[in-house]
Amino acid sequence: MSAATDLPALAPQAPSARRGGLTAERVTWEISGRLILDDVGVLAPTGAVTGLLGPNGSGKSTLLRVLAGVQQAGRAAPPSADLPSPVAQPGPTTAFDGADLAALPRRERARVLALVEQDATTDLPLSVLDAVLLGRIPHRSLLAGDSDADRTAAHAALATAGAGDLADREVGTLSGGERQRVHMARALAQDPRLLLLDEPTNHLDIAAQLHAMRVLRDLAADGVTVVAALHDLNHAASTCDHLVLLDQGRVVASGPVGDVLVPEVLEPVYGVRVDVLTHPRTGRPVLSFDRD
Amino acid sequence: MRALAETTTARGSSAPAGSGAPAGTRLSRAWLALPVAAVVLVLSIGVAVTIGPADLALSEVGRSLATHLGLSGPLGLEPLTALRDGMVWQLRMPRILTAAAVGAGLALCGAVMQSLTRNPLADPYLLGLSSGASLGAVLVLLAGVPLLLPVAAFVGAVGALALALSLAGALGAITPTRTVLAGLAISQLCAAAVSFVIFWSAKGDAFREVLSWLMGSVASATWTSVAIAGGAVLVLGTLLALTGSVLDAFTFGETAAAALGVPVNRARWILLIGVALLTGALVSQSGSIGFVGLILPHAVRLFTGARHRLLLPLSALAGASFLVWADTLARTVFEPRELPVGIVTAAIGAPVFAFLLWRGNHR
Numbered sequence: 001m002s003a004a005t006d007l008p009a010l011a012p013q014a015p016s017a018r019r020g021g022l023t024a025e026r027v028t029w030e031i032s033g034r035l036i037l038d039d040v041g042v043l044a045p046t047g048a049v050t051g052l053l054g055p056n057g058s059g060k061s062t063l064l065r066v067l068a069g070v071q072q073a074g075r076a077a078p079p080s081a082d083l084p085s086p087v088a089q090p091g092p093t094t095a096f097d098g099a100d101l102a103a104l105p106r107r108e109r110a111r112v113l114a115l116v117e118q119d120a121t122t123d124l125p126l127s128v129l130d131a132v133l134l135g136r137i138p139h140r141s142l143l144a145g146d147s148d149a150d151r152t153a154a155h156a157a158l159a160t161a162g163a164g165d166l167a168d169r170e171v172g173t174l175s176g177g178e179r180q181r182v183h184m185a186r187a188l189a190q191d192p193r194l195l196l197l198d199e200p201t202n203h204l205d206i207a208a209q210l211h212a213m214r215v216l217r218d219l220a221a222d223g224v225t226v227v228a229a230l231h232d233l234n235h236a237a238s239t240c241d242h243l244v245l246l247d248q249g250r251v252v253a254s255g256p257v258g259d260v261l262v263p264e265v266l267e268p269v270y271g272v273r274v275d276v277l278t279h280p281r282t283g284r285p286v287l288s289f290d291r292d
Numbered sequence: 293m294r295a296l297a298e299t300t301t302a303r304g305s306s307a308p309a310g311s312g313a314p315a316g317t318r319l320s321r322a323w324l325a326l327p328v329a330a331v332v333l334v335l336s337i338g339v340a341v342t343i344g345p346a347d348l349a350l351s352e353v354g355r356s357l358a359t360h361l362g363l364s365g366p367l368g369l370e371p372l373t374a375l376r377d378g379m380v381w382q383l384r385m386p387r388i389l390t391a392a393a394v395g396a397g398l399a400l401c402g403a404v405m406q407s408l409t410r411n412p413l414a415d416p417y418l419l420g421l422s423s424g425a426s427l428g429a430v431l432v433l434l435a436g437v438p439l440l441l442p443v444a445a446f447v448g449a450v451g452a453l454a455l456a457l458s459l460a461g462a463l464g465a466i467t468p469t470r471t472v473l474a475g476l477a478i479s480q481l482c483a484a485a486v487s488f489v490i491f492w493s494a495k496g497d498a499f500r501e502v503l504s505w506l507m508g509s510v511a512s513a514t515w516t517s518v519a520i521a522g523g524a525v526l527v528l529g530t531l532l533a534l535t536g537s538v539l540d541a542f543t544f545g546e547t548a549a550a551a552l553g554v555p556v557n558r559a560r561w562i563l564l565i566g567v568a569l570l571t572g573a574l575v576s577q578s579g580s581i582g583f584v585g586l587i588l589p590h591a592v593r594l595f596t597g598a599r600h601r602l603l604l605p606l607s608a609l610a611g612a613s614f615l616v617w618a619d620t621l622a623r624t625v626f627e628p629r630e631l632p633v634g635i636v637t638a639a640i641g642a643p644v645f646a647f648l649l650w651r652g653n654h655r
């Protein structure tokens with residue numbers, strides 16, 4: 001456990017996790033009888049980057065969608081027959097800064113949280129600026145057009161995502177990395193306090209991956225609660241404050257980076273041998289993998 | 293490194309002050325297209341009325357209009373002779389106004405369906421709504437209850453849409469291609485049923501009637517047609533045209549729409565039923581006219597981009613002018629023979645459709 005306490009702080013310094021942030025409990029989800037999420041609990045502190053880890057099919061994307069409220073969370077699975085059934089089993093809860101997310105009206109929820117999906121595309125001719133302006137929809141009347149304030153917010157979001165020079169391009173002509181930045185900018189234009197991202201580094205070259213992770217760090221430093229599903233454990237090691245590891249729809253470990261990124265936890269989940277080294281400059285963990 | 297450097301410099305500094313301005317002016321220039329398109333439509337209607345046998349002048353159209361609006365007295369205009377007035381007011385005006393209303397409505401329906409299903413090939417005709425509406429209309433005409441015509445056409449349109457979507461769903465994930473294939477199947481089925489019903493029941497000129505339902509025609513339009521098609525476009529079309537922001541939210545799919553706070557299921561069903569209602573009302577007056585709903589929104593998007601607040605009203609205006617001219621061609625090219633207007637729209641629309649398919653495969 002010493003690894004957790006000795007872990008060097010990231011720059012820029014994340015504010016100490018205040019009480020608040022995202023708390024989800026007893027989240028369950030099944031598709032045609034197959035349990036995708038089984039009684040999952042997540043804690044993502046305010047102003048921190050929380051990484052959602054797990055092998056393919058472990059339920060990361062589904063969990064993000066349930067947290068985002070675009071998929072309704074089901075009730076916890078009924079207890080097995082040999083256990084006495086509890087009188088009233090509490091249902092799933094997802095709370096952010098003390099407010100019940102599921103109970104918020106949709107539009108209000110869309111002003112609190114934003115979701116960056118994997119590979120969202122469109123066949124329609126859409127300029128990058130227009131794509132980012134979509135993020136302003138929850139903030140204005142459905143009958144109103146874009147105000148100057150909306151355009152200012154969209155340009156600021158593009159700049160934050162490092163895509164300021166793409167504003168006049170067409171979305172269909174962008175590279176994968178550029179498109180990912182535009183989606184990030186669209187989410188930022190929603191001005192969220194909670195940002196959920198599904199594999200924000202997927203299909204990106206290494207510079208773009210580091211850039212995406214850097215943007216997440218900066219957002220967290222500004223007080224945004226960031227939850228990102230990640231495939232690359234080294235990104236998690238270098239960037240995240242807090243990790244949740246899923247395996248087959250269950251949480252198998254959660255806590256500070258130094259608690260989760262250890263061979264005893266990772267090896268059974270991923271089925272590979274893991275060595276944890278220390279980065280010579282940052283002092284953060286670096287992971288190396290072998291087939292055993 | 294490049295990417296990292298960009299963040300550090302870009303972050304914190306807000307957008308460059310000038311960068312909002314060009315977008316702003318471009319936007320307002322685009323909005324000028326609305327009054328321009330409205331003027332083009334009014335002129336198209338006026339000129340189209342003069343085209344045809346009997347050499348009417350634009351001023352005569354104006355005089356006839358003034359007479360019927362009770363303005364000829366105050367304006368000191370001579371009324372036309374009864375024959376020429378009848379030609380303007382009883383023959384051509386209802387026909388051309390019906391064409392305008394049907395064109396506007398179909399273009400609007402196409403734009404809404406394309407955005408809602410994220411399918412660039414969606415259109416009331418290709419997805420079978422128009423044929424379904426025709427079938428409903430033909431059945432009630434046969435049963436002798438013409439008052440139910442728009443209702444039956446609506447039921448037919450909804451039925452065809454539901455069949456097409458469930459057939460597409462039964463084939464697997466609902467992809468644009470599957471939806472169009474399913475729609476074509478339903479469309480052909482309904483068209484065959486229309487032909488069968490008419491051949492079974494009618495005598496003599498049945499083929500003409502079959503053609504006017506399957507290919508579309510506004511040749512027999514009356515002021516009642518104008519009231520039904522125009523009323524539907526004004527009421528339903530205005531409501532649909534106001535949903536721009538909701539359709540915008542669907543740009544990146546249903547999950548993205550939900551994440552933007554749109555009640556996805558409710559919005560989808562309300563909009564699809566609105567489209568089916570409007571299609572039903574239009575088809576009950578004009579038969580099923582193809583390709584207007586497919587190509588007009590694409591043409592307008594080239595100019596407006598994919599945002600809907602301008603796309604929807606502009607598609608409606610452009611669709612109205614388009615069908616006015618298509619119908620004018622249909623009745624004049626082989627004068628005195630008349631083509632069903634659907635032949636003209638198909639002659640223009642089919643190559644465009646082929647181009648869209650080709651481009652879809654080459655993305």
